[in-house]
Amino acid sequence: METFRNLIDLVSVFVLPAIIVGFPLYGLIKKVPVYEVFVDGAKEGFNVAVMIIPYLVAILFSIGMFRASGALDFLIDGLRPIVGAIGIPAEVIPMGIIRPLTGSGSAAIVLDMINQYGEDSIFVKMAATMFGSTETTFYVIAVYFGAVNIRKTRHALPVGLIADFVAFLLAVFVIRLLFG
Amino acid sequence: MLNYIWAGLIIFSLVFALAADVRDLSADTYRNGATLPVEITFQSGYDASQRRVPVTVGLSETTFRDFYGVTHAVDTVFSGTLIQTSDGRQLRFAEDAALPEPLATIRSVTSRRDNDLRGPVVGFAPPAVGSRAVTAGVTFDRVRFVKLNSISAAALDFAETAVTLALGLIGALALWMGLLKIAEESGMLHSIVRFTQPVVLKLFPEIPRDHPALGMIVLNLSANMLGLGNAATPLGLKAMEELQSLNPTEDTATNSMVMLLALNTASVQLVPPVILVAIMGLQINQLMIAIIIVTFCSGVTAVIMAKLFGRFKRYRETDPANASKVLEG
Numbered sequence: 290m291e292t293f294r295n296l297i298d299l300v301s302v303f304v305l306p307a308i309i310v311g312f313p314l315y316g317l318i319k320k321v322p323v324y325e326v327f328v329d330g331a332k333e334g335f336n337v338a339v340m341i342i343p344y345l346v347a348i349l350f351s352i353g354m355f356r357a358s359g360a361l362d363f364l365i366d367g368l369r370p371i372v373g374a375i376g377i378p379a380e381v382i383p384m385g386i387i388r389p390l391t392g393s394g395s396a397a398i399v400l401d402m403i404n405q406y407g408e409d410s411i412f413v414k415m416a417a418t419m420f421g422s423t424e425t426t427f428y429v430i431a432v433y434f435g436a437v438n439i440r441k442t443r444h445a446l447p448v449g450l451i452a453d454f455v456a457f458l459l460a461v462f463v464i465r466l467l468f469g
Numbered sequence: 470m471l472n473y474i475w476a477g478l479i480i481f482s483l484v485f486a487l488a489a490d491v492r493d494l495s496a497d498t499y500r501n502g503a504t505l506p507v508e509i510t511f512q513s514g515y516d517a518s519q520r521r522v523p524v525t526v527g528l529s530e531t532t533f534r535d536f537y538g539v540t541h542a543v544d545t546v547f548s549g550t551l552i553q554t555s556d557g558r559q560l561r562f563a564e565d566a567a568l569p570e571p572l573a574t575i576r577s578v579t580s581r582r583d584n585d586l587r588g589p590v591v592g593f594a595p596p597a598v599g600s601r602a603v604t605a606g607v608t609f610d611r612v613r614f615v616k617l618n619s620i621s622a623a624a625l626d627f628a629e630t631a632v633t634l635a636l637g638l639i640g641a642l643a644l645w646m647g648l649l650k651i652a653e654e655s656g657m658l659h660s661i662v663r664f665t666q667p668v669v670l671k672l673f674p675e676i677p678r679d680h681p682a683l684g685m686i687v688l689n690l691s692a693n694m695l696g697l698g699n700a701a702t703p704l705g706l707k708a709m710e711e712l713q714s715l716n717p718t719e720d721t722a723t724n725s726m727v728m729l730l731a732l733n734t735a736s737v738q739l740v741p742p743v744i745l746v747a748i749m750g751l752q753i754n755q756l757m758i759a760i761i762i763v764t765f766c767s768g769v770t771a772v773i774m775a776k777l778f779g780r781f782k783r784y785r786e787t788d789p790a791n792a793s794k795v796l797e798g
Contacts, residue, residue, distance in 0.1 A: 330650025334643025353627030449734035
């Protein structure tokens with residue numbers, strides 16, 4: 290696994306410079322006025338960033354309020370017995386709930402769990418696997434749809450949340466299988 | 470669905486904050502107006518004329534627990550300062566002291582700026598000759614509606630964070646959008662599209678053949694897999710723009726957009742996020758195989774769910790592609 294990871298790491302290191310140099314170089318060969326075209330395209334960057342602000346504000350402030358009110362802790366406590374019944378340890382529930390809501394919050398949870406249970410704990414492994422294998426669904430939805438002004442997101446949210454839930458269950462079972 | 474979840478988050482925040490505050494009020498969690506007994510020790514002797522006297526503040530664990538009705542373990546010695554003025558005496562705990570609850574909450578509400586818990590001293594008598602310690606009482610400012618205040622503060626805080634996050638993307642967005650424009654104009658994107666579309670078109674059947682959106686999607690997914698988060702977002706947003714150009718409506722997501730979102734929220738990645746590597750250190754090597762299995766399965770689930778949900782009646786009815794057909798027909 291380590292050699293595989295080194296290989297992928299190596300590829301990631303070279304991909305960026307290859308693209309950043311390769312695209313303009315290829316354009317130059319194809320006689321494209323690269324500088325003018327680049328600037329023309331880059332102009333859009335600012336607009337897109339500004340476009341997503343309202344969407345991101347809407348999502349982040351509601352999640353922030355929900356956490357600050359203590360409702361999140363209540364939700365986690367309420368879910369303990371239910372998910373305990375299907376064999377999921379109560380220790381990893383906070384991660385399962387917070388992962389789709391906030392990225393920085395989930396990172397804080399992994400850190401907190403390391404302090405609480407120790408680095409080698411199976412709960413930390415489960416939480417880290419959840420962190421590494423999914424994205425912050427609400428953030429991605431706000432940013433991606435925000436950039437093109439889509440307000441009716443149809444089934445994007447349920448699909449994202451179901452995928453998160455599957456990742457949550459699998460993280461528990463795969464880690465149990467490998468380390469339990 | 471997003472409408473309900475969003476409104477739910479806000480309404481439940483208010484309900485829970487109110488409930489917590491009413492509970493605090495009725496249980497008198499913060500003992501507003503009552504006097505907490507403390508032992509004040511003057512390490513370097515007491516001088517009545519001195520304005521700021523360094524002291525240590527001792528709490529008796531049993532008294533403290535009875536007083537606030539808590540059961541957790543409590544540190545009992547803190548450093549502080551006794552301020553003496555003609556108006557009376559005030560006790561200040563040292564800034565950022567590790568105070569037990571509920572004192573920490575009282576401090577965060579009453580001394581937001583300096584972060585030092587303070588309150589007037591009552592029943593103070595100078596220590597007897599030869600003694601360095603006296604017992605006295607201290608009262609703190611009233612603490613009410615903690616949660617209500619904190620949800621408003623959180624709302625404002627996070628609104629600011631959102632803007633910071635969005636503006637922080639400008640640089641990466643501009644860089645990638647510039648590079649992509651070059652790729653488009655030079656025909657490179659077209660080659661990527663032709664090379665990969667047999668596979669991508671299966672997931673995105675609504676995109677016309679040879680459309681640049683296919684190339685953007687490929688680039689976005691590859692960047693995701695390689696863990697290039699900074700590049701993946703701009704590429705994904707560019708892909709969304711291309712998809713939007715195919716969208717007959719202005720504000721409703723197409724099936725292709727939902728599929729792209731599904732692939733991004735499930736984020737199939739072969740390289741774990743930088744922050745996780747930083748947190749877990751060498752341990753990450755052990756977890757790689759687990760992460761790859763989980764991320765792959767959740768990615769497959771997302772694709773299946775996106776296809777499946779797309780067939781549900783309520784999502785078929787809202788499909789922009791169908792809406793345009795109805796209009797044309």
